Amino acid sequence: MWWKNSQSEVDSLQNMVERQIKTRGVKNEAVLNAMLKVDRRLFVSESQLAFAYYDEPQPIGEGQTISQPYIVALMTELLDPHPTDRVLEVGTGSGYQAAILAEIVRHVYTLEIIPALEKRAERLLLDELGYKNITVRLGNGYEGWQEEAPFDKIIVTAAPEQVPDALVEQVAIGGRLVLPVGTYYQVLCVIKKDKTGVYREESIPVRFVPMTGEKSSGDI
16 A cells, blocks of 8 residues: 655655756656655654655665665666566665666566565565565575566666676666676666677766675676
8 A cells, every 4th residue: 555645745755856866967757756756764764764855875774774865766767767677676675776666667576685674675565565566585686586587677786896797697688787886986887788798887986885695706
């Protein structure tokens, strides 16, 4: 079941989108509409509710964070989501990014390696918010989700040192992978895949929690 915001929450959410996201160049209407529809307050911890609409990451427990609204919107726009897309998200976290994507694409498959976060996100996304187009699973993001591959798009919400080769392999021809890459210095990358090869573009410097899990020796 969807939720109903108070007028003050609606105003704060609209201000968040207008001032933090649109003014910084995000133009994709589907992304902007999703950011307006999905209330970030539902995904932050109770102690952080007063800061839910701030343009900064917030702790969600287990050493993890929910990304700042602008970065969520930017990564979603860079992903170039379409209504027919099947998308893999690596790093469910709070479930916020999965909910944003679910408002736009056909189906979201989301992997979380931390059991407590996976259970919490599954309960919120499926039971409380009633999403029918999200599948949540506990798993190692470096391996992706081979049983459901290929994916039209893949998004990663934690930073590996290098681009995991399994994720590149699981992107469909014509698709793309968006992720932060690096250790101390991280950059937001867009990996595009077509019949001629795989191409990497770099966007902006970012700061994400490190990606955890078992790495492949072939990560690029």
